[in-house]
Amino acid sequence: REHQGPVFQKMGGYGAHEVVIESPDHELFLARQPLSQVEAVVQLLHKRYCSLMKDDRFQSVVIFKNHGERAGTSLRHPHWQIIATPVVPRMLRLQYTEAAEYSHRTGRSLYEVLLEEELRSQERVINLNDEFVAFLPYAGHLAFETWIMPRRAQASFGLLLPEQINPLAEVLSTALLKLYVGLGDPDFNLTVNTVPRSEENQQGFRWHIRILPRLATTAGFELGSGMSINTVLPEDAASFLRGGNHDSGTHQV
Template sequence: MSELRQNRATKRWVIVAGERARRPDDFKVKEVSKSLPAHDPLCPFCTGNEAKTPAEVLAMRVPGSSANSPGWQLRVVPNKFPALRPVGDLERREEHAFFRKMDGLGIHEVIIESPVHNENIATMTYRKVEQIMLTYRERYLHLGADTRFQQVTIFRNQGQRAGTSLVHPHSQLIATPIVPSNTRHLLEEAMRYYDDRGSCVFCDMIREELKAKKRVVLETMDFVVFEPYASRVPFETWIVPRRHNASFGNISPGEARKCARVLRRILGSMYQVLGDFDYNYMICTAPFKDANESYYHWHISILPRLTTQAGFELGSGIYITSAFPEDTAKYLAQSIGVGSRKK
């Protein structure tokens, strides 16, 4: 039988279509991925093509190598075709006393995660993923010092269904002078919950998920990984720190490394059970001005692109999923191994 479920943190409803329910292994990508070379001379992100990108703003390099030349392990560059540019002012203007606009001010950067063209973050070494997470943190803190910006959104698009245009391993960030509506919605719902209960909805969610033990995929001393009770898509997975913290920018380098290891384990397990699947992940964090609030809790949301949202989802905002998160969580946890769940 189908169920309507509500996510207590977002207040969004989903439909778990019991009559359409599929086994977790039914979601494995059947298509054989096109074999990619380790180096593509036409790829602007590959070693030797540094001149094809804007000048790097940060890089991890071998000693003795020069900026914007080979010898790097990771590079951060401005997006060549940015959604926003670091010019303009913060004035909000109205047209005809109704329509509102402002300059397209912002920062749009690309984190080129590896010089190897065909590398996959799901199979990278833990050290490389740690470098990526530490870079996220460093850029987040750097941009947070710029008073023009209210929010930095860090995200990764993997595969065409997730919106990527280049296959070379990379993620992105965008700093905005406004708080995005999705973030504002999460903050408002978390604040309402806090006003009503006197506690953080995400902290309570962790406690209840650990108590239920039906949707937990992985536990470590610092993070809990689970598939939300009201998952929007099959295998939707959240990585939530046990320590309450509203902002990703408040984590220590040590916590960033531990988070990276958890992210790598989860993506690696997903890669095992789902094949070469497309996905998005986002670091959901409070705006800079709300970095120390008690009601919000930063986390990473992983959304596999295994199904297609159609008219009902777009019109109603209610996702229809064909898998129960209890089943997919169990399947994913088994791939990690029961013996490693508290590693």
């Protein structure tokens, strides 16, 4: 880092930016593809994550998918992006710091407690198997925001095991299809939230996937306060996604 006066700093740019193409089909939504193809995508994302994290110059690897114009997509063909950075993004740093503080204060993992509560109540769970749970968080930032979390205590996406690939593909595909059918193919952002290099053994955090439908526009209050406006109770949203025929190809709203 190089200081630029008493306040500002700058550093040389270094990183990696990769694009992962989902399939040769230009129009087919991920959840409409065979499960084997979804598995292949998950496996490749994990492989590239692990490969990039072997470079000691990278502190953080961000995996994400933008679907639709309101989500900022710049390439029509279905794809994911992976960006490796030499610094830890502030939002990710806050997430694992809060998890560490909770663990220090209570002696328990924040994400373990969170998942236990979701499984106990079942109110916000929309899909699950022996390895993963898809649910709408109690205080989601956006309407129909959906998380997918491993049942295993894994802080880093890099700790994903081969036997978890198929279960993750199943839960991811089902959750995306429920949103696709229930909300009429909404624009959305998807992120894989994981710890940076220095916190890979952090016991309080658990990596997870966030799916953020873009049903409304972020406006002045949100930008000015840092707070979110969610107009749909997560319990109502989860009930809607669980009900009806949202696992089929029939569009219902």
